[in-house]
Amino acid sequence: MTFATPQATTLLVLLLVNVQLGTSFTVILSDSGAPSTLVDGPQSGLPGSNNGARTDSKEQQAVYDIMRATGNDWATDIPNVCRGRWHGIECVPDKDNVFHVVSLSFGALSDDTAFPTCDPTQSTISPSITKLPHLRTLFFYRCFTNNPQPIPSFLAQLGSSLQTLVLRENGHIGPIPYEFGNLTRLTVLDLHKNNLNGSIPISLGQIPGLRSLDLSSNRLSGSIPNISFPSLSILDLNQNHLKGPLPIPLLTTNSLLKVDISRNRISGPIPDLNGPKNLILLDLSYNTLTGPLPDSLQNLKSLQTLILNGNPSMSATIPDNAFRGLDNLMILGLSNTNSEGPIPESLGRLTMLRVLRLDGNRLNGTIPPSFANLNGLSELRLDDNKLIGPIPFKRERVWEMGRKLRLHNNLGLCYDQKSGLGDDLDTLSSAGIGRCDTSKNVPASSIQHISTLNNGNMLISSTKSVASTHKINGALSRKILALTAIFLFINSCLL
Numbered sequence: 001m002t003f004a005t006p007q008a009t010t011l012l013v014l015l016l017v018n019v020q021l022g023t024s025f026t027v028i029l030s031d032s033g034a035p036s037t038l039v040d041g042p043q044s045g046l047p048g049s050n051n052g053a054r055t056d057s058k059e060q061q062a063v064y065d066i067m068r069a070t071g072n073d074w075a076t077d078i079p080n081v082c083r084g085r086w087h088g089i090e091c092v093p094d095k096d097n098v099f100h101v102v103s104l105s106f107g108a109l110s111d112d113t114a115f116p117t118c119d120p121t122q123s124t125i126s127p128s129i130t131k132l133p134h135l136r137t138l139f140f141y142r143c144f145t146n147n148p149q150p151i152p153s154f155l156a157q158l159g160s161s162l163q164t165l166v167l168r169e170n171g172h173i174g175p176i177p178y179e180f181g182n183l184t185r186l187t188v189l190d191l192h193k194n195n196l197n198g199s200i201p202i203s204l205g206q207i208p209g210l211r212s213l214d215l216s217s218n219r220l221s222g223s224i225p226n227i228s229f230p231s232l233s234i235l236d237l238n239q240n241h242l243k244g245p246l247p248i249p250l251l252t253t254n255s256l257l258k259v260d261i262s263r264n265r266i267s268g269p270i271p272d273l274n275g276p277k278n279l280i281l282l283d284l285s286y287n288t289l290t291g292p293l294p295d296s297l298q299n300l301k302s303l304q305t306l307i308l309n310g311n312p313s314m315s316a317t318i319p320d321n322a323f324r325g326l327d328n329l330m331i332l333g334l335s336n337t338n339s340e341g342p343i344p345e346s347l348g349r350l351t352m353l354r355v356l357r358l359d360g361n362r363l364n365g366t367i368p369p370s371f372a373n374l375n376g377l378s379e380l381r382l383d384d385n386k387l388i389g390p391i392p393f394k395r396e397r398v399w400e401m402g403r404k405l406r407l408h409n410n411l412g413l414c415y416d417q418k419s420g421l422g423d424d425l426d427t428l429s430s431a432g433i434g435r436c437d438t439s440k441n442v443p444a445s446s447i448q449h450i451s452t453l454n455n456g457n458m459l460i461s462s463t464k465s466v467a468s469t470h471k472i473n474g475a476l477s478r479k480i481l482a483l484t485a486i487f488l489f490i491n492s493c494l495l
């Protein structure tokens with residue numbers, strides 16, 4: 001379809017947002033951007049129904065220039081570019097039935113979406129692009145990779161119309177133009193995977209309607225500026241060289257759905273996050289954040305994914321109430337955060353959990369019996385900690401997790417004979433985990449540990465050791481233990 005309808009424009013926005021999110025989840029943004037200066041004419045878009053329509057001649061010449069600069073000289077043979085019927089150009093007629101270019105896209109995005117490709121060795125962005133005063137969407141994907149060039153600052157002259165700017169995987173070098181602060185109608189700015197350096201320009205704070213900012217996979221440095229965007233849904237700054245504290249104004253924006261600042265050099269604590277009630281994903285992994293986790297994480301009721309792996313300077317105990325009420329949490333990563341002390345019993349109440357990674361820490365005590373409630377768990381990493389005592393899972397769960405259950409390198413994990421877990425389970429035996437009631441299977445260090453805990457009385461029964469290390473949790477723990485025992489008993493009868 002050559003002639004844009006409002007539906008076509010909305011579809012494109014959806015497509016772009018999906019690209020940014022990968023496959024993890026889908027966010028639907030309606031294309032309710034600032035009203036166009038154009039008067040949208042009849043929306044049939046069918047060939048023949050607009051026979052009298054011309055394309056604005058200055059824009060036509062500009063499109064020729066832009067096509068030539070990307071190695072698409074064939075387009076210059078097309079007498080009316082708005083009727084050229086190639087994917088990647090959209091036009092809208094004004095009240096005098098003159099067509100204006102509203103969208104240009106380049107690059108082989110997918111098999112279904114074949115925009116004109118660029119000659120990667122000599123393509124450039126033609127300055128004639130500034131002669132398209134109605135352009136709302138500009139999209140270049142893998143276009144200048146073998147001809148590294150800065151992002152031209154003249155794009156900022158499209159400020160009165162441009163809503164979506166995507167320059168993705170283009171090999172751009174140099175800074176983000178400071179002039180981009182003049183793109184005040186932008187809702188989507190996507191500069192993913194270039195070689196951009198310098199800092200994030202503070203001028204971007206002048207863009208009031210920005211909904212998606214993706215600057216991921218570049219070489220941006222400096223601190224994240226204290227700017228804010230009242231409608232921001234997606235903030236992706238992952239894989240840069242950003243340092244300094246987490247940006248409080250950005251992170252407390254109410255409209256946020258996804259925040260990824262992973263793989264940078266961000267330091268300092270996680271601030272109180274009282275704003276973003278609808279936040280679904282928070283990834284702050286591989287930075288140098290310090291602990292402890294703030295209790296205010298509890299406010300992020302919609303959170304499905306929280307990833308804090310690889311922040312070795314967190315070095316704190318995991319607060320028992322940090323995740324209280326996060327009933328939608330499916331993925332929780334606290335690997336290599338130097339966390340110490342016990343695993344909170346409350347984690348076992350997050351029944352939606354599918355992936356839980358607590359490996360590479362100094363967690364001690366036992367695996368909370370409440371973990372037996374985590375029936376959706378498909379991956380659990382507890383390896384490289386100081387855990388002791390029985391594994392509170394039924395045989396089926398251990399089978400289902402298979403190699404994604406990682407328990408090796410702990411002080412003294414074992415399985416209870418009554419649980420039905422046997423030596424035939426590869427995952428357990430390869431992790432060096434034996435039966436709780438055979439002293440020869442319990443490493444010497446953990447026997448010592450258990451016996452110290454119980455005032456020198458050597459404990460052999462695992463059930464007793466759980467009860468004693470969980471004394472602090474009192475009746476609840478004992479109830480769960482009793483329930484677990486009943487389940488295990490029924491389970492072993494069934495087998």
Ligand SMILES: *[C@@H]1O[C@H](CO)[C@@H](O)[C@H](O)[C@H]1NC(C)=O
Nearest residue numbers: 156159178179180181182203
């Ligand atoms: C923004 O545009 C105005 C003119 O509209 C210009 O005077 C100003 O220098 C521009 N600012 C930037 C940062 O480019």
Ligand SMILES: *[C@@H]1O[C@H](CO)[C@@H](O)[C@H](O)[C@H]1NC(C)=O
Nearest residue numbers: 173174175196197198199221
């Ligand atoms: C950005 O990279 C260019 C080379 O591509 C270099 O000349 C320039 O000094 C770098 N700027 C910063 C701020 O690192």
Ligand SMILES: *[C@@H]1O[C@H](CO)[C@@H](O)[C@H](O)[C@H]1NC(C)=O
Nearest residue numbers: 223224225226244245247248
């Ligand atoms: C943002 O504000 C915080 C708190 O006022 C401050 O610590 C931080 O340095 C500021 N960041 C920048 C980049 O100015």
Ligand SMILES: *[C@@H]1O[C@H](CO)[C@@H](O)[C@H](O)[C@H]1NC(C)=O
Nearest residue numbers: 340341342363364365366469
């Ligand atoms: C766990 O380690 C902490 C220090 O990190 C220590 O105070 C506590 O007694 C240990 N608890 C157990 C059950 O070993």
